[in-house]
Amino acid sequence: MMTPLPKPPEGPPGPVAPGPAASRRIPEATVIRLPVYQRILEELVRSGTTTVSSELLASLARVNAAKVRKDLSLLGSFGTRGAGYDAAFLVEQIDRALGLDRDWPVVIVGIGNLGRALANSQGFSARGFRVVALFDTDSHVVGERVGALAVRHLDELADVAAQDRPTIGVVATPAGAAQDVADRLVGVGIRSLLNFAPRVLTVPGDVLLRYVDLSIELQVMSFYQARLATSASAPPGEATVEEGDGGVTDPARADMPMIRSVGLTSKGS
């Protein structure tokens, strides 16, 4: 794996032209995979790779190579036939497609362990996202420094909203506080909420709401593990594993279904 790669092709136009991209309709399934490709590409770039083939990217992402090509071709024709894709350029293009070439000020409410983890996480402070404020209501926490920011009291939310115009609010509070926090965030004009609290929230119809459940993957894992355990002793019917052709040639064969996680978006009350 990670073979020496050929020459990096000369990319399209100049820098990030405001141009033609961001146009085609990108299917949901693709949108979900783009961040996955992103992460892999970033790692490849960091490790010095300049050119990637759909085959390599696919095997690292554990998907079919044709899928990778189709996904990427939705963003434009960025590959070089016969050679592959320029990794760094691809990262840039995916950034654009995901809207990560803009600035999304984020506030995080609930600075417990999870809130801190999020505040310090790569993904939350990297390209596109900028954590502008951390809030809590616990007086033991308010005032504390986390990374470069001091935790503020949630009552200051309105000030921050007026100042920094955050577009995304992250709810990382205990379940009991989540709805109230969501109401406050919506109250100051934030129209995108990412909820980590284990609670179903109600928001106005024009608010984009997404949930992240840290244990869903664990539960999905339990499901497949249970199937394996069961089918191990009882062959009748064969449960999960598909008709493996035995050949290890194609790394993208369907071993165990590939699972997304989490979910339910919301818009209504």
Add this chain to the structure above:
Amino acid sequence: MMTPLPKPPEGPPGPVAPGPAASRRIPEATVIRLPVYQRILEELVRSGTTTVSSELLASLARVNAAKVRKDLSLLGSFGTRGAGYDAAFLVEQIDRALGLDRDWPVVIVGIGNLGRALANSQGFSARGFRVVALFDTDSHVVGERVGALAVRHLDELADVAAQDRPTIGVVATPAGAAQDVADRLVGVGIRSLLNFAPRVLTVPGDVLLRYVDLSIELQVMSFYQARLATSASAPPGEATVEEGDGGVTDPARADMPMIRSVGLTSKGS
């Protein structure tokens, strides 16, 4: 919402019979939604609800009611025509389907903020899962108590493996340590890994590997937010919103596509 409901129907057989369930083939998409229903049902049960209709459950999960019925019917015929489903009973059945009626000992490696959050999280210590050990290599952290457990040094992994036979290993370390930790976990016989570290891992073919990326949802949110922002000023072509029929009657209409997150399962090297 949440109207007074009729009488709870008398459930099937006795207690959790080893019986007939766990048989039908459950599609991946359904497996992902089951934990979502679970959480909602648990909340409903806690708030005193005894019976739920597919309609109510669907609107809380923001999916189509037919989908809920189809999903649930895959587990068996648990509903009562004309009445709905017994909420508590459903929770039990979904538990069974997900394999949460068994015991899955879990170890968490990397007791930073994320590891602590996971160790303390509902989902990780509730039904099915049992965190049996926390590991780190930082001498400042080793020995510290987190919840009911003391953090142990990763070198003690083999002892714990022999003693508690953990089936799931959670990697919550920094990216740089992730591969080594994964190797160690696999080395002591753990065949299911849940990786929170931002790093693509390589494991033997018979190991079930799943990734959770806390920022994927954020990125997906960025995508839709960007589309909204763009299409707000430029009507040509209309970007994301489907042909809304205007009627607010059906709560499950497709406003903004519903997104899962995260991803890529793995099995190979």
Add this chain to the structure above:
DNA sequence: TCGTGTGAACCATTTCACAGCT
């Protein structure tokens, strides 16, 4: 009458297979 359970129609996504560029 109401709400489940489910065949059948519909729609989205995946995969194949190959033409076309480098």
Add this chain to the structure above:
DNA sequence: AGCTGTGAAATGGTTCACACGA
């Protein structure tokens, strides 16, 4: 010769619509 980009076929998932049972 190699690898992308993409129609077309195959698959899988969703939604409809209605028969059936409580």
